[in-house]
Amino acid sequence: MKKNFYQSIPKDLKWREDDIIIQSQFTKENDKVCHLLGFNNYIVYMKDLQQEPKKYIKLDFDIKFEILRENVVKKSDDDDSLGQIKGISIIKDLGNETIIQKKYFGGERLIKQWREFLSNRINQWQFHQMFRVYKKIGKGNFASVYLAQKIEDSKKMAIKAFSKQAAYAEENGKEAILNELKIMRQLNHSHIMQMYEVYETQNSLYVALELLEGGSLYDLIKEKTLLSTTQIQQIMVGVLQGLNHMHQKNIMHRDLKLENILFKQQRKMDSVVIADFGLATKVDEPVYLYYRCGTPGYVAPEVINIKDVKGHYSEVCDIFSLGLVFYLLLSGKQAFPGKSYGTVVKQNREATIDFKIKQLQQAPSQAMDLMRKMLEKDPNKRISASDCLKHPFLAEINNQMADDSANDSIDEGDEFGQVATRMNQLNEETIKFDAFRRNAIVNSPGSPGIIDTKQLKQQKIIDSLNQLQMNSPLLNGKIETFDSIPNIGTPKNKKCQNTFQQSPMIKPSQFKQTLPQQQQNQGNPLQKYSQQKN
Template sequence: MSSETKSGNTTPGKAQKGKIWTKLSKGNNQHPDKSQLIIADYFSKQGKIMKSKRYFELYPTQIYYYSEKDHNQPKGYTDLSFELCFELMREKVAENKDKKDDKVKLGKPKGIKLDKSGCVCELYSPEDKVLIKWRDALRKILNQRGFHELFRAHKKIGKGNFASVYLAERLEDEKMFAVKAFSKEAAYAQEKGKEALLNEIDLMRALDHPNIMKLHEVFETENSLYFILDLLEGGQLYDKMKSKHRYTSEEIKDILRGLLEGCAHMHQKRIMHRDLKPENVLFKDPQGKQIVIADLGLATRCDLPEYLFVRCGTPGFVAPEVVNIKNLNTTYDPICDLFSIGLMFHILLIGKSPFDGKTYNDILSQNRACNIKFDSVEYLKLPLQTYDLLKKMLEKDPKNRINAADALKHPFFDSNNQVKPIQQSNSQTLNDSTKDEIKEDDVTSRNSSLMNSPINSPNIGPRKINQGPLNQDSCLTFKMANTPVLNGRVTDSLHDSQNNDSFQCLDNLKKQIGHPGQSQFGSPDLRNKSTSFGVQLVGQKSPDMSKNNLKRALLNNMKDFNGKIDTVDEAKDEIVSPVKQKGVSDLRNKLKDNI
């Protein structure tokens, strides 16, 4: 069939360590499920001559091969594991001698190369369309080789403990992407670090929705992993919460609808995010019409018998059934994400969080208790439809909480529908003095159209939090400190916020450590550089600057880059050293003990 080499030519046989193919003996009854077939084509081991042709079938978890004429009995297969990478091989291109033309030309596709721990198998086809079709299918499943030949880095736009983010151009189609370059050494050194990163890749590949961050491809070298991500230009919801005094009903509906539709897609696939908060909600463009959910570093498939991380999230945005977990073998439902969305909905409507304590311990305590007084004046001023949906999303009991699909059908999103009051006046539980504070026109307005403007949302700024020890499970502490308390008060402490990683753990000395689940969107360094978690286009952009003008301006300002990413492969210490400075190894043992 194909050529398979490590230090010399070998023939397919029973899979051994480092081998790619497992040969099936005659009479073996192992057959793939044909209903799961993705694509199938002929490949050979000698380019255009097409000698020794074999027939290959691609399935979600295996590739099977057959003899040229018998497509019923497979002769062998390979598992599509994380250790197996691939590359679209191309013919060499003559060197461009025109110095004025800096456009890089790619050679004509000639084959698919499979690579497992240095053992290589090359499959050839004379048909470009066949090779591109296999490339497009395989990159949704496997990591690729050849990153530096296919991408040109223009500018570093962010840096975290384990990774750097670059504005990069894909040479094949000249499209711009955000490329998150991970140090494998630094990420894998953390407890469950490799598992967490592989989990994030797996989940992002499983999701395909306009309101969820798109992972287009993953490339791998000896030292690095490269995530090819959407380049978003609209900034974070967090930033808009800081800067905006007032949200219209339509703006809130657009944001909430996007969050719910993205979550509905995740939940349909039995995946839960578990860290929804304003920093992880990005806008696709400056107009802010479409939101994108980012950072799946703590996400998980909810039907697993055991979660990689159990009690996790950001205090102030965690569902009560999660934040109060004591048994670390506990599993729970994706409905926990609806509570987090409800808290963001609350901030958009009221201008502050219901858990607005002054210290970390206050916030965590309020989050655990989850005593939201929906009979207070600020809630009773909301239109009835708005009040009803907010209350259903922030239901303490997850069994009674509304799910994403039902929330999208709520009358809140129907501007023409008059909603029947959920209570006659919603003031029956108030004491006399509180009732007197509610004006007659406030009650009347609750029965009016959904187009009523919401309550003013004042500037929301971060405050330093006096942090105490965190209760943690055996592998994870809650994310903290990176997320300011959204309490409706204006402060000047934005640029004084701590420069630490999104995943934090604190010991008695209040030192910090990067968490193994470090996601591609988790560095405050990126936020402080106007780079929303590593996927935002940065630069001084005027409101009327078109995308093409912006692209040209950026490219003109990038002459100091030589076309290669100066990340782990060329300057690994740049990423690794901050982790060492934080004393990772010294802190990890301390953090294993529950406080």
């Protein structure tokens, strides 16, 4: 029985009323001309622009695409050069290793435009011929992260590879992966980890991610790095700018914590990015895929206390989670300092926070004011991300780090003299607070801004239990050995641990030699890993 590639256009598809994103003329394999009209989530096929179209295809997870290239004669076994782009193939996956496809040919510029359009919506078929894979930099139960370089433009990336069979075997496994990829395709901000493309083979998914070489906030705290107030402000502003971008798109993260706050560059706090969108969701989804989720010690009270499976909350749950991170950065103490999972969950549910601990007594008054507003128990009274960025404690740093004029940090009616006075007062308080913290290091291992290592290890154990939500394949079986690479789609299912297809052939790394010596000496995570594993 012949399988149809396109479907008949249904009467309720008002394609003339939708915005056309891309429209092009192609040549088919039989040399006949056709036209493709690309919309947000479907493509309309037309033989002639003067006639009414009859066929379309919906851009869902079963539709892939592949770039077609001219064949090239390989000069050696190591020659991985690519032929010139000549067309694009749209592929329909029917399951059971059965696919059907349609090939369309056109100029290179045209095909690249369609690649950009499609890669923001569907996965690209095949992977191995497109990348040079140099070494494994992270490993989970049956998922791995590789340092790789895209052959076409030599761009370095982190490739997260995992087994479709293993992930889909999890409860809600496929739905969770679809959700995360869909969320990440909607995000485009300098303070959010970028997902470039998603590749797919018969057995595996390969997620091409921004290579983050600066480690995580957890790494910094673990190393007992004392952050200055200015550095804390930079971290807070960067994360809030990323959250503001998400919240404007009606997306909430729901799992902000130290491990999910990463840096593009070492020791550069303004290079901070938000990572790991395994629990992110649209606020207005009819039913959340996971309704009570997150990590105890970082969860907003309205999330941890929700009882109705069909219940809802808003994006300000992320502000509470970031407020808990803020509390830790300023004081060096967890807001919920229980020594067991049950105690932390109980404290988290009650959301009673002690703002009068000695480590916060000399904190800038404006920092304390912002923290209280972020940790407001009532979500209806809690401050928003955009208002956090306008708060006097962060306004000046926000202006310095702003991507565009959307984040105005000072009200237009505010007189310059009042602003200057306020900033001078804040700077004086900051200088005193930093001096207080530096002096405290000599006398106390639990000094402000330096979280106790035992306490951090205890929180790590509590994190690993993560019993608020155990069903997500994107949350379980985290990648270990390399904290700097974000963890997308790491399923955990003991029955499937041996199903991961053989890793891509790993080539000798050229990056190991090209890193500056100074960067190597400063513990570059890639170099550090190479020294440990080679």
